[in-house]
Amino acid sequence: MKKLIALLAAMTFFAGAVSCGGRNSSSAPQVKTEIYGTVSPPSTGSPDEEPKENITLSYAVFGRLDPEEYELIKRFNESDNGYVIVTKDYSEIAGTDEGGNTVYDENSQLSLMITLMQDIASGEIDIVRDYYLGSPQNMDRLAARGAFIDLSQLMADDPEVSYSTLNSHVLELHESGGKLYTLPTYYTVDTLAGQSRYAGDNEGWTLDELISHWENMPEGATISGHTEKDYVYFTILRSKLASYIDYENAEVHFDSPEFIKTLEFCNTFGALSSTYSEPDPSAAQLVSEKRLVGFAEYHTALWNEESQPVTLVGYPSDDGCGGIIDTLGNRFAISASVSDEERRGAWEFIRSYCLSDYQTSHYCKTEKMMIDGQIRETYMGAVGFPMNNAVYSQLAADAMAGKHLGSTISISGVEYQVGLLTQDELDRLTAYIGRIQQLSNGIDNDLSDIIQEEVSAYFSGEQTVTQCAELIQNRASILMAEKKQT
Numbered sequence: 001m002k003k004l005i006a007l008l009a010a011m012t013f014f015a016g017a018v019s020c021g022g023r024n025s026s027s028a029p030q031v032k033t034e035i036y037g038t039v040s041p042p043s044t045g046s047p048d049e050e051p052k053e054n055i056t057l058s059y060a061v062f063g064r065l066d067p068e069e070y071e072l073i074k075r076f077n078e079s080d081n082g083y084v085i086v087t088k089d090y091s092e093i094a095g096t097d098e099g100g101n102t103v104y105d106e107n108s109q110l111s112l113m114i115t116l117m118q119d120i121a122s123g124e125i126d127i128v129r130d131y132y133l134g135s136p137q138n139m140d141r142l143a144a145r146g147a148f149i150d151l152s153q154l155m156a157d158d159p160e161v162s163y164s165t166l167n168s169h170v171l172e173l174h175e176s177g178g179k180l181y182t183l184p185t186y187y188t189v190d191t192l193a194g195q196s197r198y199a200g201d202n203e204g205w206t207l208d209e210l211i212s213h214w215e216n217m218p219e220g221a222t223i224s225g226h227t228e229k230d231y232v233y234f235t236i237l238r239s240k241l242a243s244y245i246d247y248e249n250a251e252v253h254f255d256s257p258e259f260i261k262t263l264e265f266c267n268t269f270g271a272l273s274s275t276y277s278e279p280d281p282s283a284a285q286l287v288s289e290k291r292l293v294g295f296a297e298y299h300t301a302l303w304n305e306e307s308q309p310v311t312l313v314g315y316p317s318d319d320g321c322g323g324i325i326d327t328l329g330n331r332f333a334i335s336a337s338v339s340d341e342e343r344r345g346a347w348e349f350i351r352s353y354c355l356s357d358y359q360t361s362h363y364c365k366t367e368k369m370m371i372d373g374q375i376r377e378t379y380m381g382a383v384g385f386p387m388n389n390a391v392y393s394q395l396a397a398d399a400m401a402g403k404h405l406g407s408t409i410s411i412s413g414v415e416y417q418v419g420l421l422t423q424d425e426l427d428r429l430t431a432y433i434g435r436i437q438q439l440s441n442g443i444d445n446d447l448s449d450i451i452q453e454e455v456s457a458y459f460s461g462e463q464t465v466t467q468c469a470e471l472i473q474n475r476a477s478i479l480m481a482e483k484k485q486t
Contacts, residue, residue: 258316
């Protein structure tokens with residue numbers, strides 16, 4: 001706990017954070033990364049002219065950059081727009097072991113995060129991406145403490161990156177008090193899905209509806225291939241635990257009737273599993289978890305050998321809109337300590353992640369592999385759905401044309417014809433995304449440990465469900481209050 005408080009104490013600097021005058025000026029700006037070396041922008045003007053002084057913007061990173069991100073930074077620095085991005089690699093603070101590998105134990109992670117938080121607070125870091133913040137909750141806590149600027153004001157004057165050119169629904173889900181402190185660039189969708197003959201046709205359900213469908217399942221049926229209470233808990237509740245946590249206001253709601261009733265439902269299943277067990281593929285299955293990361297993958301997720309229609313029902317919730325949109329790792333923010341001039345340059349940089357070139361090139365991951373004696377570029381999967389509306393439409397059209405994944409998949413060495421994404425499937429996906437009201441906020445390890453400890457005690461018969469919920473609520477509330485005070 002002392003280490004956690006020490007980490008969060010670094011966040012208290014924001015109340016007095018100011019811009020450091022003059023620190024962002026440089027006549028010889030460079031980009032230095034751990035993997036790719038140093039990149040200097042081209043010189044401008046004739047030898048007789050006074051060199052133009054660029055404004056340097058610092059971007060916090062941990063270790064290696066993706067090739068697409070490296071190229072984006074390189075192009076930005078070569079564009080002669082008066083700004084240059086310099087990356088500050090915090091992985092060097094962690095140190096290395098005898099083999100030269102970066103050490104990521106508890107102490108080194110703590111040191112890394114304290115240093116990074118202090119640098120953001122003091123104005124040494126201008127641009128932040130939650131992927132490099134250790135845990136995504138840190139981004140939300142920083143935003144709640146006034147660490148970042150409102151990006152919606154910049155978007156209002158931008159014809160290319162705005163609420164009309166990006167997915168406005170996903171942007172609105174990221175708003176806090178009518179302000180947008182983080183810019184999401186890609187997103188995935190977490191949901192429960194089941195064959196419509198079992199799960200029904202409605203894309204969204206309450207807990208009562210889930211229970212009703214389960215009671216009508218044939219004998220020997222499963223949830224995600226299992227009937228043990230802990231596996232059922234992992235499937236229908238664990239993934240939505242963050243929905244009971246409000247990091248912005250440092251509150252938790254584990255005493256809600258929905259949470260208690262869901263625990264009670266999970267406890268009606270079989271004994272706790274002592275070891276990992278393989279799911280039963282032959283049993284009738286009500287639902288299983290699906291993570292939708294791209295258009296072709298979404299189409300494949302709907303396919304089954306029986307050619308049965310599939311419904312995306314989401315996780316059970318009071319409003320019946322239980323799908324979850326996940327943008328973690330793909331959110332950008334600009335430090336509140338920047339000057340007006342620095343703000344313009346920082347926006348010019350982070351908006352690049354939402355433009356067509358980057359959104360398209362970064363969408364698919366490929367890898368060179370030896371196939372039939374030849375080296376071929378192989379599709380390794382999508383990273384998420386793009387925020388850019390035009391790119392969303394274009395990549396969906398590419399999937400319908402079979403550009404990324406073909407119409408054949410292989411399962412256990414057996415090939416199946418699954419077809420390609422259809423317009424009807426795309427329309428269903430787009431409508432489903434538009435109805436989701438929950439963002440994935442992740443969950444702190446210490447909170448997760450509290451929940452797991454008390455839920456396990458309940459499932460083992462050591463306490464009642466009411467006691468379990470009260471203990472989680474009380475312990476989690478104390479922890480959240482400590483974090484808020486620091």
